[in-house]
Amino acid sequence: MWQYRELIRNLTVADLKNRYQNTFLGFFWSLLSPLLLAGILYFVFRNLWGREQDFAINILVAVMAWQFFATGSSSSLRAIVRNSGLVTRVYIPRQILVLSNVLTSLINSLFAFIALLPILLILLGHLPITVLLFPLVHVIYFSFMYGLGLLLSALYVYFRDVDQIWQVLVRALFFGSPIMYPLSIVPPDLLPYYLLNPITQLILIYRDVMVAGDLPSLYGIGIVAGFAIAAYLVGSFTFKKLERRFAEAI
């Protein structure tokens, strides 16, 4: 893969350029749109629903964490099929298409979190020192997304229903994670299973390091890292198996 770093870079940059093509503000949108989203969320939850400030802040963090998963996975799902020209007409390691796609999502997610920092600073009055752990968490998150992207994109070449099925799963996970409601409303007897969800754990970790200033729980890190490794192993195994007939099946 290393000898293809130039190609990975070019594809990622092209992806980003394409996204903001023909807009006046260009790249600035990748900062502006998460800011606006944060503004809407904060306004709705703080003023309209009259929730306390802490809750509104927690929603901001959770939504930023969620976005990477939701948009990243649905776009990497199509990474192979969308680039059918590069699959059927020329040889490049096909993982590159998935990797550059997930990298694009990662960059967007980084912009979103960067936009979040000044907001947190204003609302909290300070930034906890544990924010420095953010890159580490995001690296684990990224490898989870890459493994998932390999799996989904390879399956999608053969079974186009994967798209619809995945959309349903993503929606289910949205309500299965503590984004729009606090963890405390989850029934205690369900809680152990609920906490097995890696997205739940990621949200809790981001809240710990970015808002509460706590070190994340080892259990949470373990779950997320475990899912990341499993996703990578299953993803690259499936991808390798299915890749052989990509050019015929696409």
Added chain:
Amino acid sequence: MSAIIVDNVSKRFRIPHEKKTTVFQNVVGLIKRQFSYEEFCALKDVSFEVKKGEALGIIGRNGSGKSTLLKILARILYPDSGSVSLDGKVASFLQLGVGFQPELTARDNVYIYASILGVGRKQVDKMYDDIFDFAELRRFENMKLKNFSSGMNMRLAFATAFHAVPDTLLIDEVFAVGDQAFRRKCHDKMTQFKAESKTIVFVSHALDAVKELCQRSMLLHEGRIITMGDTEKVINDYLAMLQRGTKQ
């Protein structure tokens, strides 16, 4: 010294009776136990070698397996059995301008296309002027590709591809574009490659071009090598085969 060794390569395509692309159709198929697909043998036990610096032509009728063979050499398709080994850096031109992005400028696209062909940024920087002079598109380097005519598109693709010089070139019928002058330039470039003793595999229906470029050729028919050897002789065999075909 062999640059390309192909050993007993076979390739079968599955042609499903009913194309199933959704989980639902596959579930129905599972229950009804219909996995029916026909196998179509595109290549049968093909073996040959190409020496370093040699230009090999591949000719044959439509559906004889030429393009499949080239795609296997390019590692786009995997053979079902047999093995292929290629020496050095390989660039395949099955279609030009693969990965061109219409919303980006000509300049961006040259860098993207070059990196697809395995050429780094620094190398492109060095050849950048040459590429645009060759393509005669100097004035349009900052224009978005979607505003290019198809001729300009092809010229840019050609110019980039020709400057991304690998050790081995796999070329599928991509020549008949551009005006006379540009075709002349492409032709000269090919001759230059040959003089620089690059290994070339050339698939074409244009027998004159094959005759001019390749000393040795191969005639494929229904996935098998019929004859292989001196281009003149192979072309005669091919023409004879075509004539037999029309008489029947």
